[in-house]
Amino acid sequence: xxxxxxxxxxxxxxxxxxxxxxxxxxxxxxxxxxxxxxxxxxxxxxxxxxxxxxxxxxxxxxxxxxxxxxxxxxxxxxxxxxxxxxxxxxxxxxxxxxxxxxxxxxxxxxxxxxxxxxxxxxxxxxxxxxxxxxxxxxx
Numbered sequence: 772x773x774x775x776x777x778x779x780x781x782x783x784x785x786x787x788x789x790x791x792x793x794x795x796x797x798x799x800x801x802x803x804x805x806x807x808x809x810x811x812x813x814x815x816x817x818x819x820x821x822x823x824x825x826x827x828x829x830x831x832x833x834x835x836x837x838x839x840x841x842x843x844x845x846x847x848x849x850x851x852x853x854x855x856x857x858x859x860x861x862x863x864x865x866x867x868x869x870x871x872x873x874x875x876x877x878x879x880x881x882x883x884x885x886x887x888x889x890x891x892x893x894x895x896x897x898x899x900x901x902x903x904x905x906x907x908x909x910x
C-alpha cells in the first residue's frame with residue numbers, strides 16, 4: 772500500500788499508564804458509529820505531521836494528555852469506502868487525565884489491563900499494535 776498520495780493517512784496512539792502495583796493499563800475508546808473498541812486515531816489535518824496528528828487525536832478522543840513515545844508498527848487496510856488506509860501509532864504514556872465526557876464520536880473510554888485488552892479490541896490489527904507495546908514495555 773505504501774505512503775502515496777492516494778492513501779488515506781491517519782495517526783493515533785496507545786495511551787497507557789502503570790498502576791501502583793506495576794500492572795500496565797491501556798486506554799480503549801468506543802466509537803458509536805462503528806460500535807467498536809479500538810485505540811484513538813484519526814486522519815491527518817492539512818500540514819500536520821504524523822506525530823502531531825497522533826497526539827491531537829489521543830487528546831481529542833480520549834481526553835488525556837499523552838507523551839509521544841516510541842513508534843509502534845503501522846497498519847494498512849482498506850477503509851469502508853475501499854480506499855487504502857495507513858495508520859501509524861505511537862506508545863503514549865499518559866501525563867494527565869482531563870476528564871472524559873462522552874460525545875457523538877466517542878461514547879465511552881475504558882482503562883483495561885494490557886493483558887485483558889486483546890479480548891476487548893474489535894480489530895485483529897489493534898491486537899498486533901498492542902502486542903508491540905507490551906513487547907517494548909516488557910509487561
